[in-house]
Amino acid sequence: MILMIWIPTEELKELDEFQQLVPKMFFIYLVGTAGSGKSVLAGALENWLVSMELSTTVVNLDPGVENPPYTSDVDIREYVDYGEIMQQFGLGPNGALVASLDMGVSYTSDLREEIIGLERDYVIVDCPGQMELFAYRNSGPLIVSSLCMHDPSVSLYLLDSNIARVPTGYLSSVLLGFSIRIRFGLPQLNVISKSDILSEEKLEEILTWTEEPFVLEEAINATADGLIREYSLSILQLLEHMGSQISPIPVSGQNMAGLDILYGELQRIFLGGDNLYEMG
Numbered sequence: 001m002i003l004m005i006w007i008p009t010e011e012l013k014e015l016d017e018f019q020q021l022v023p024k025m026f027f028i029y030l031v032g033t034a035g036s037g038k039s040v041l042a043g044a045l046e047n048w049l050v051s052m053e054l055s056t057t058v059v060n061l062d063p064g065v066e067n068p069p070y071t072s073d074v075d076i077r078e079y080v081d082y083g084e085i086m087q088q089f090g091l092g093p094n095g096a097l098v099a100s101l102d103m104g105v106s107y108t109s110d111l112r113e114e115i116i117g118l119e120r121d122y123v124i125v126d127c128p129g130q131m132e133l134f135a136y137r138n139s140g141p142l143i144v145s146s147l148c149m150h151d152p153s154v155s156l157y158l159l160d161s162n163i164a165r166v167p168t169g170y171l172s173s174v175l176l177g178f179s180i181r182i183r184f185g186l187p188q189l190n191v192i193s194k195s196d197i198l199s200e201e202k203l204e205e206i207l208t209w210t211e212e213p214f215v216l217e218e219a220i221n222a223t224a225d226g227l228i229r230e231y232s233l234s235i236l237q238l239l240e241h242m243g244s245q246i247s248p249i250p251v252s253g254q255n256m257a258g259l260d261i262l263y264g265e266l267q268r269i270f271l272g273g274d275n276l277y278e279m280g
Contacts, residue, residue: 028154029186034130044252057115064100108147115147144186153186154189159193193252
């Protein structure tokens with residue numbers, strides 16, 4: 001048997017179509033409800049990856065953020081001025097954010113050029129805190145797809161510990177995560193953010209809700225009544241019908257807990273489990 005090896009020519013390597021087929025960067029989009037800890041986790045994940053000698057680019061997509069807990073390498077605020085838009089058009093905070101993101105679509109090619117120019121392994125994208133204004137308008141998914149193009153990408157959906165600690169809060173958070181996955185069309189990992197504020201017993205209980213849905217059903221019956229209980233049980237049945245879920249990964253941006261496990265799951269999606277820093 002003759003083994004044939006195809007080696008692309010230098011001319012082919014320069015074509016845009018070829019560049020899109022060859023993975024260069026791994027995009028990680030952080031999404032979640034306001035206050036779920038996206039920015040803190042973005043900074044912590046950057047520090048962890050750098051400690052593993054993996055080059056990292058951090059992208060801020062929130063036009064309205066003032067002092068993120070990291071130094072952004074690429075920033076949408078360099079292209080759209082949230083404060084000026086608010087003043088010029090007489091908009092409130094949410095209206096100004098919507099207008100800023102809509103305008104930001106025009107600069108996605110510039111943002112991607114900046115990202116490509118840095119030539120780093122991972123791209124951590126901190127999405128706007130007002131998730132509903134980003135994910136459920138056309139501009140949000142368009143920005144997401146335009147930035148990553150054909151590069152391997154994952155959405156990290158943060159379940160806020162303050163919400164997910166009760167059965168109905170956990171259930172509604174998981175349902176929202178399904179909705180985000182549909183909107184972005186990316187592989188998605190669910191993480192329990194701010195896990196450091198939960199006791200070990202409470203964290204184990206939350207994880208059990210995913211692994212053994214009947215336990216969650218019992219918890220709903222014990223803590224909810226009336227229409228809330230009926231709605232919650234119907235949603236639980238729907239989620240079970242949609243297929244089994246991978247247990248959310250507990251992480252903390254404060255003490256870096258769980259980031260090694262998170263990295264392993266990211267590699268499972270990106271490279272089939274290979275560690276990038278061991279790949280020569």
